[in-house]
Amino acid sequence: MKSPDPARRSETARRAILTAAIDLVGEVGYPKLGIEAIAQAAGVGKQTIYRWWSSKGALLFDAFLTFAGEGEAAALPDTGDLAADLKLVLRATADEFGDPRQDLAMRAMHVEIVNDQALAAEYLERLDGPMRERKAERLRAAVRAGQLAGDVDIEVAVDMIWGPVLNRWLHRTGPLTHEYVDQVVDTALRGLQPR
Template identity: 50%
Template sequence: MPDTPSATRRSERARAAIIAAATELIREVPYAKLTVEAIAARAGVGKQTIYRWWPSKGAVVFDAMLELDSGPDGLALPNTGDIAADLRALLRGSIAALADPGFESFLRAMYIEIQQDPEIGTAYRERLLLPQRAAVADRLAAGVRSGELRPGLDLDLAIDLLLGPIQSRWSLGLGGLTESYADAALDAALAHLRA
């Protein structure tokens, strides 16, 4: 039997409430203590409603993160004609996102989930990581075409050189993620990208 318009609206409201509840709770509760029961209670729905749409708490949190992370410009990087300025904005923005406790809590949760749940790992790569890397690759390719970066540049390696140091320091809890660190990492990467 097809859904009625009022049932569809109720479903949309329930889904929005679940996403909102997951977003609130991931910022309030350590991820290990976050439960589907808590999300359901905060959203005012039954657990079965959550399990109708998501197989696990990790899947709910991932969808909440995707909704939080979808900005108006999508994943496109700016192209001001100055590759260093554009990449500096990217790296500084990455550090700012990692320093935001609300967003960091989502990322820490996803680090746990992608190690434990192959389906979430695949979804994370396909829906977030690979599109982000493609956006950076597009900007780097434009830099190669404009002559700002060297011909024949290995774009995957270039992305790793740009983002790897920041990601490594963050994931290992080494600290020191400042704008000056972003600038130093960019200078080191550009030495290779322009060589």
């Protein structure tokens, strides 16, 4: 019983596999994605995949972490106008969801999370957590600026703003338009009760 030596790992193969995984999931969708096809597309032996990843989910997941981690690490914009800043961010998110390839790939990851508790935990820690922290930080700044009530639970606030958007996309409850996200932001900030 021996485990592979990370020092000797081929970075070429690793990138090829992750890239192929993302590409394929965007082409055929998650349920039809197969390890054999990934290996083929990456020009790699199956064993090289099994050596380094424990499951299709873990692989796909790693692919996301890798490519997402490369891109966005920046804080959310803070122009002083909270509503405008949130709308800007959410509209961008909605647009990403609109791109068919990203749509398929992200659905894949979410399915994996829905079904696998361990991946969900890792997702929380490595992707959702940091992202959420940036969202929370922006809201805290708003609190400090007196634009948000001080006694609001920040976690709940984040959920109430981003939750509806994620949901609408994932469950296709309706079109994910800019108008919709604007309304969500406005309503969340203002509350439902009459003033």
